[in-house]
Amino acid sequence: MAAAAIAVRDVWKFFGDYPALRQIDFDVVPGSCVALLGRNGAGKTTLLRILAGFSKPGRGEVRIGGGQPRDPAARRTVGVLGHGISVYEELSALENLILFGRLYELPDPRRSAMEWLERTGLDRVRDGLVREFSRGMRQRLAVARAFLHNPSVLLFDEPFTALDDRAIAVLQSVLNDALRRGCTIIMSTHQLREALELASHVTLLNRGHLGYTGERTAEMLSDPGYLYARYGEA
Amino acid sequence: MRKTVITVMAVLGIALLLRNLHVILLELPDDAAQGPIYRIMFFHIPSWFTAGIALSLSLAASVMYLIKKDLRWDGMAVATTEVAVAFLTIGLVTGSIWGRVAWGIWWTWDARLTSAFVCWLLYVGYLVLRTAIDEPTQRARISAVLQIFAFADLPIVWYSIEWFRTQHPAPVLRGAGSIEGPMKAAVYANWPALMLIGAVFVMLRLRQESVKREIDSLRRTVHAL
Amino acid sequence: MRYFRHTYTILAKDLRAELRTKEALNASFSFALTILLLMSFAFDPTEEMTREFSGGLLWLVFAFAGVLILNRAFARELPNDCLDALLATPVPPSALFLGKALANMVLLLAVEAVCFPVFGIFYNIRWARQFWPLLLVVVLGTWGFTVVGTMFSALTVNIRLREVMLPLLLYTTMIPGLISAMQLTVHLIAGEPLSGALVWLRFLIGFDVIFTSLALALTETVLVG
Numbered sequence: 001m002a003a004a005a006i007a008v009r010d011v012w013k014f015f016g017d018y019p020a021l022r023q024i025d026f027d028v029v030p031g032s033c034v035a036l037l038g039r040n041g042a043g044k045t046t047l048l049r050i051l052a053g054f055s056k057p058g059r060g061e062v063r064i065g066g067g068q069p070r071d072p073a074a075r076r077t078v079g080v081l082g083h084g085i086s087v088y089e090e091l092s093a094l095e096n097l098i099l100f101g102r103l104y105e106l107p108d109p110r111r112s113a114m115e116w117l118e119r120t121g122l123d124r125v126r127d128g129l130v131r132e133f134s135r136g137m138r139q140r141l142a143v144a145r146a147f148l149h150n151p152s153v154l155l156f157d158e159p160f161t162a163l164d165d166r167a168i169a170v171l172q173s174v175l176n177d178a179l180r181r182g183c184t185i186i187m188s189t190h191q192l193r194e195a196l197e198l199a200s201h202v203t204l205l206n207r208g209h210l211g212y213t214g215e216r217t218a219e220m221l222s223d224p225g226y227l228y229a230r231y232g233e234a
Numbered sequence: 235m236r237k238t239v240i241t242v243m244a245v246l247g248i249a250l251l252l253r254n255l256h257v258i259l260l261e262l263p264d265d266a267a268q269g270p271i272y273r274i275m276f277f278h279i280p281s282w283f284t285a286g287i288a289l290s291l292s293l294a295a296s297v298m299y300l301i302k303k304d305l306r307w308d309g310m311a312v313a314t315t316e317v318a319v320a321f322l323t324i325g326l327v328t329g330s331i332w333g334r335v336a337w338g339i340w341w342t343w344d345a346r347l348t349s350a351f352v353c354w355l356l357y358v359g360y361l362v363l364r365t366a367i368d369e370p371t372q373r374a375r376i377s378a379v380l381q382i383f384a385f386a387d388l389p390i391v392w393y394s395i396e397w398f399r400t401q402h403p404a405p406v407l408r409g410a411g412s413i414e415g416p417m418k419a420a421v422y423a424n425w426p427a428l429m430l431i432g433a434v435f436v437m438l439r440l441r442q443e444s445v446k447r448e449i450d451s452l453r454r455t456v457h458a459l
Numbered sequence: 460m461r462y463f464r465h466t467y468t469i470l471a472k473d474l475r476a477e478l479r480t481k482e483a484l485n486a487s488f489s490f491a492l493t494i495l496l497l498m499s500f501a502f503d504p505t506e507e508m509t510r511e512f513s514g515g516l517l518w519l520v521f522a523f524a525g526v527l528i529l530n531r532a533f534a535r536e537l538p539n540d541c542l543d544a545l546l547a548t549p550v551p552p553s554a555l556f557l558g559k560a561l562a563n564m565v566l567l568l569a570v571e572a573v574c575f576p577v578f579g580i581f582y583n584i585r586w587a588r589q590f591w592p593l594l595l596v597v598v599l600g601t602w603g604f605t606v607v608g609t610m611f612s613a614l615t616v617n618i619r620l621r622e623v624m625l626p627l628l629l630y631t632t633m634i635p636g637l638i639s640a641m642q643l644t645v646h647l648i649a650g651e652p653l654s655g656a657l658v659w660l661r662f663l664i665g666f667d668v669i670f671t672s673l674a675l676a677l678t679e680t681v682l683v684g
Contacts, residue, residue, distance in 0.1 A: 016370030017305065017447045018454035041458050054546055055684045058303060058371075070683065072549035080547045084540025090476040102468045103548040105461070129479075145544070207458050300680060355631040362627065366619045375684055376614055379677050380628065383610070386673055387632050390666055394635035397658060 004063075005030040005153055005184040006051060011060035013046050019208055020046050024060070026203060026213040028184055035195040035216070036188040037227065038205035044188040047205070048157050051186065052080045064153060076104060079151030081159050085142035089131040093122050093141050096130060097148055104149035116144040120170050136164040143171050147178070154178060156187040160194065192224040204231050240437050247430030254424045262417060271335040278328040280425040281321045282350070284432050288318035289357070289385065296381035299374055308374035309443035311381060312364060313436045315357055321432065322354045345396040352391045356384040370450055465550045469558025474565060476535065483531045487570045491524035492577060499581045513582045514644030518600065518637055520578070521571055525601075526626050528566045529608030532559050533616040542616070546682060556678040560609040567601050584648055592653040593644065596663070600640030603667045607632050610674040613681050636670075639663040 004027035013021040021043045028034055038044050049055050050062055053069040064074040080086075087096045094113055101109025117123040120140040130138060146154070159171060175198065178185065186203075189195045196202070196216060204211035204227060212231040219226045258276050292314035299307035329347060334340045341347065360380055367373035477483060498516050536542035545555055579586055586593065611628050615621045639662040646656040653660065 014371055015454060017451040020454075052543075052547055053683070054543055070679075072551075075547065075549040078547065080543070082540055082543060084538075084543070086540050086544035088472070088476060088541060089538060090479045091472070095475070099468065099472050100544070100548065103465065103545070103550050105549060352631060352634050359628045359631055363615075363618075363624055366615075366624055368619075372617065372684055376618070376681065379614060379681050382677065383607075383632060383670075383673060386669055387635065390635040390662075390669070394638045394662055397662075 004028055005032075005065060006186070007063040007066075008047075008051075009061050009063075011047075011050065011057040011062060013043070013050060013055070014058040019058075021050075021057070021205075022208045024205075024210050026210065028186065029201070030184050031179075031182045032200045033179055033185040033198055034187070034201045034203055035199035036186055036203050036205070037192070037195070038188075038211070039207075039232075041207070042205040043208045044205055045157055048082075048155050048186070048188055052078065052082075052155050076149065077151055078153045078155060079146045079149065080155045081142060081146040082157045083161075085138045085145075087130050087138065087141050087145055090129065092127045092129055093117060093133075093144075094126040096141065097144060100145050100148055106149055112148055116148050119174070120144045121166070135162075136167050139163050139167040140170050143167070143174060147174055152183050154183055154185045154187075156185070156189075158189050159187060160189060160191050192227075196221050196224055196227075202227065204228075206232060236437070236441070240434055243430050243437075244434045247427055247434060250423075250427035250430065254420065254427055257420055257423070262420060269335075271332060274328045274332045276420050276424045277428075278325055278332060279421050280428045281325040281328065283425050284428045285318045285321035285325060287429070288314045288321065288432060288436075289353075289388075292318060293381055293385040296378035299378045305370060305374055305447060306440075306444070308370075308378065309440050309447075310436075311374075311378065312361075312443060313439035315360055315381070316439060317432045317435050319354065319357050319361065320435070321428070322350065322357070326350055326354060345392075349392045349395045352395070353388060356387060356391075360384060370447060462551065462554050465554040466558040466561065469545075469550070469555055470561045470565075473532075473535070473559055473562035477531070477562070477566060483528045484566060484569070487524045487527045487566075488573060490527060491520050491570055491574050494520050494523055495574065495577055495581060511649070512645060513578070513584065514646075514648045515641040516582075517574070517578055517644060518641045520574055521567070521601070522604065522630065522633065522637060524570055524574075525567050525604055525608065526629065528563055528570070529605070529612055529629070530622060530625050532563055532609045532612035534612065534621065537616065542682070552679040552682050553675040555682075556609060556613065556674060559612075560605050560674075563609055564602060564605045567605055568598075571597060571601065585650075586648075588650040589647040589652065593647045595653075596640060596643040596647065596660070599660075599663045599667055600636065600643075603636035603640075603663065603670060604629075604633055606667065606671050606674050607636070610670075610678070610681075613678060636663060636666045639666065 006028040008024055008026050008028075011021055011024040012019055024043075024047060036044050036047070046055075050057050051064070051069065053075065062069050064071075065077055067074045069075075069078075087093075088099075091099065094117065097113035097116060098109045101112050106112050114123065114126070117126050120143055122137060122140055122144065125133070125137065130141065133141070160168060163171065175185070179198070187195060187198075199216050201214065202216045202220060203213040212227070254276070258273050262273070264270050264272075292311045295307045295310035295314060299305070299311060326347070329350075330340050333342065360377060363380055364373055364377050367376060498520070502513075502516060533542065536545060546552070575586065578584065608625070608629050611625050611632075615624045615628075618624065639659045642659045643653075643656050643663065646659075647653065
């Protein structure tokens, strides 16, 4: 069996004495697309932040590609798209992407930046400062930043929230492309229907507990409410 | 069990303190040069010792927290720092009173007083920082790092100010102007008394921190419902 | 080598962002000049005695104006969650810290370069007498201030009352560094050679080394919880 792209072993996360995550234990198969579901406050963002290397678990461990999440090797393979667009207002679109290209140690940051600006339809405004961009343009730039270094593992925290249709189209096209290339994706979202269509696997969190983790079944696809009814909390 | 320990220590501490007060106020003679005010030294000096020990303990607790991530170490860090600040305050105030009576000035910028004041400011800063962070795990981590910086600063502060000014009376326990016999004994006798009282406060504070964590945890549980 | 390339990338990014808006830089310049003016009223520069301790005043100006720049160090990463994006890259957090500290150093030196002539005019200082040693002292003193300030900027980035906490913690911790820098500056402005104040120079270097090491070692602990 292929090594897990991401292995989560008995992870707990505490805020004070309160366990926001308890005994989270699952593997993510390489090439799968995992829909990370759960109500608000279930711990999706907390878990994603641990996988992304922004915080450390209180107990247990996480391995990305067999290594620690904060190893540079793991960092290079992971792309993160969170709530914030994570680009600098005072820099231009091109400058932002070249910056991240350098930080991700790409061989030719400028070329990668130009490619992704074209891909996200921002090449004509590449020298414009981000603070002058419209919301949709910023979101597309955020997508470009997340995919710039061709990550093989993608972590998305509610990526479709508040995107305009152009940005959604770009994101879906890039996502599908990534799936075709065999990337591993973990995506937390409230858009059940879209998520379940894309997903090959599902992980459900109930107030910090693991409610369900495994393949996406036919029942889930035909009736999205089924998942919460069967595995959700009472 | 814990309650018994606290009670025993408190009783011992107070008993020792009362016994010392008796010795200090009634049995020892006035100092030839300074008159009765010198007796404040029996609180002034042990206060510094106790503060010093408390600060070392709080550094150790902070480092242990960063290693073990157990919030009880964080509780220990804040409890010992608070007690240290209390004793630092006592030291500063008693020193100030003594100075006023013995030399006519409330304050002087000599090496020891200034270092002590800076030390007080550093650790008050630590306590203020803690009030600005709501989330307990983040608070523990950030304040532990600050504690390391503060402690690293102490020797540097001490030596820099030592070079900068000198007006404090020569060290009383060693060197010129030292005291002998029953007076020296009284200084050392008061030290365990203050330590015991300090330890009692630390333990009470630890209990308080533990309850606070429980309440915070319950609040988060309720919000999650 | 890769480490220093990352440091340089961060340094360049911070400087470019700051130079484009010049918000902190302008505020710092204006503040510095205002303080210089106020100080020349409070401490009359025509008095011979004032000129003697003017070196100390200069560092106060740098300290107050510098905080406006240091506060921005990590605070500039907060809008749009940029700090997360930086932590997601392969860049080691200590390289992130070093890049930011160097960028702040450049900005602070720029402000100081403006303060010097103005101060020299107000206080009638002749800089030329010990120019190179003075430059060394300014660089060493500013580096100490920058390192501690950038570190505390990281420490306070996610907490309430950030703008208040940073100066509170920074000034107390900086006291030994500031004392050394002030002593050396006063000494050099009076035309004395550096060899006469070597103890303070050793002090300042020691301060810089200790706090730079601590900061580099603890950045990851502070930023990744």
